[in-house]
Amino acid sequence: MTFLIPISFIILLLLVTHGIFSVIGKSFRVAIFEPVSALTTTGFSTTSYNNWNATGWIVLIILMLIGGGTCSTAGGIKQYRIYLLYKSLIWELRRSFFAPNDHY
Numbered sequence: 001m002t003f004l005i006p007i008s009f010i011i012l013l014l015l016v017t018h019g020i021f022s023v024i025g026k027s028f029r030v031a032i033f034e035p036v037s038a039l040t041t042t043g044f045s046t047t048s049y050n051n052w053n054a055t056g057w058i059v060l061i062i063l064m065l066i067g068g069g070t071c072s073t074a075g076g077i078k079q080y081r082i083y084l085l086y087k088s089l090i091w092e093l094r095r096s097f098f099a100p101n102d103h104y
Contacts, residue, residue: 001039004066008035008059016056038063 013031021027030047037044038060049057066082 004039004063005032005035008039008063011059012056016052016059020051034060035063039067041067 009032012035013027017027017031021030033044033046041064049060
């Protein structure tokens with residue numbers, strides 16, 4: 001959550017809410033409240049998503065999937081699994097780029 005909320009805030013502020021709301025304070029409030037609400041799966045919303053572009057929808061859907069699977073026994077996507085996938089990707093990239101070449 002420490003990384004997801006600031007990243008999603010920046011994405012939503014720059015790519016979605018900045019173009020919709022003329023008042024900068026409203027853009028900030030929506031860009032911070034909506035990702036927190038989606039990630040915590042509280043279900044609250046302060047705005048309509050009809051004017052949002054696909055980027056905003058995708059960000060919120062991903063946050064809802066991650067938040068819904070956190071500490072759930074339903075077998076959803078867990079934050080630990082996403083972290084493990086990220087670390088595995090980093091390990092594989094490092095191994096393939098920085099490992100000695102054993103091919104003859």
